[in-house]
Amino acid sequence: MDMRFMMMVKSAENAGAPPKELMEAIDKLTAEQSKSKEGRLVTAGGLAPTAMSSRVRLSDGKLTVIDGPFVETKEVVGGYAVMEFSSREAAVKSALEFMELHRKHWPGWEGETEIRQMFEPEEYALDSGVVSRPTPRPS
Amino acid sequence: MMIKHSEDLKKLPKELSDAIARLSQSESPPAVLASGALAETAASSRVRIADGKLNVTDGPFTETKEVVGGFAIMEFKSKEEAVQSAREYMELYRKYWPEWKGETEVRQIYGPEEITFETGRMELRAELKHDKK
Numbered sequence: 001m002d003m004r005f006m007m008m009v010k011s012a013e014n015a016g017a018p019p020k021e022l023m024e025a026i027d028k029l030t031a032e033q034s035k036s037k038e039g040r041l042v043t044a045g046g047l048a049p050t051a052m053s054s055r056v057r058l059s060d061g062k063l064t065v066i067d068g069p070f071v072e073t074k075e076v077v078g079g080y081a082v083m084e085f086s087s088r089e090a091a092v093k094s095a096l097e098f099m100e101l102h103r104k105h106w107p108g109w110e111g112e113t114e115i116r117q118m119f120e121p122e123e124y125a126l127d128s129g130v131v132s133r134p135t136p137r138p139s
Numbered sequence: 140m141m142i143k144h145s146e147d148l149k150k151l152p153k154e155l156s157d158a159i160a161r162l163s164q165s166e167s168p169p170a171v172l173a174s175g176a177l178a179e180t181a182a183s184s185r186v187r188i189a190d191g192k193l194n195v196t197d198g199p200f201t202e203t204k205e206v207v208g209g210f211a212i213m214e215f216k217s218k219e220e221a222v223q224s225a226r227e228y229m230e231l232y233r234k235y236w237p238e239w240k241g242e243t244e245v246r247q248i249y250g251p252e253e254i255t256f257e258t259g260r261m262e263l264r265a266e267l268k269h270d271k272k
Contacts, residue, residue: 006177008207017260043173043212045248054218056225057242058233065222070244073203077141077246082173088184092195095186103188112187114200116207117178 002084004042005091006118007098010075011111013049022105029097033083038090044081075111082118091115140213140225143205144241146179155235162228169224174211205241212248221245 033039050068180198
């Protein structure tokens, strides 16, 4: 069975908007990948600026709601994609292609794609009274 | 919804997982389109572009105290409802896992129908830009 990966694209919030050429190149890559064995897109989206977002934080037994903008990290998640691959290596290779498009079509942009395998609720192991964190399958 | 916490946590108490499961069995459960837990950063990678150069870095990633450990994509009528739902979720953690420390970040998701390329760059449609709700 294919492994699912969460790809999180992080960059500074003042990086500006992506050029149309980049988005067209990404659409083309996505279409090519959907026809191949690696990189089927499950779902993807862009996230609202942190200025329009909130956090609900638990610390020392207290709940606090904090409204954005969030400025304590230089880069924030701006978009994500859930994709299917046969291995972690294939996922990294796909992220490299995706970032190469950024390099080509958006010179000067700085940021990264973080590649994390994901596990759906039915994949979590239940044992005697605790839910274990999932163990990544060998890639 | 992105749930962030430090990576040195290991086990979710069963009382908490039971309470979370009950959320989805309530009379009007929130619409969850997708959810999942993310592998530890030790098993993850990053592809970074800076100064026109691409670099692949393997985890663990330790430069931030907390990392995204799980997420849920959910549908609500307003941002207020989304924040209220995150609050209820975090309340379960407070009750059943009091020593846990972390947060749920609530960010609206935009799909292709909410963006425009009128200016040659990707932008939110004008009517959404000033909507702070």
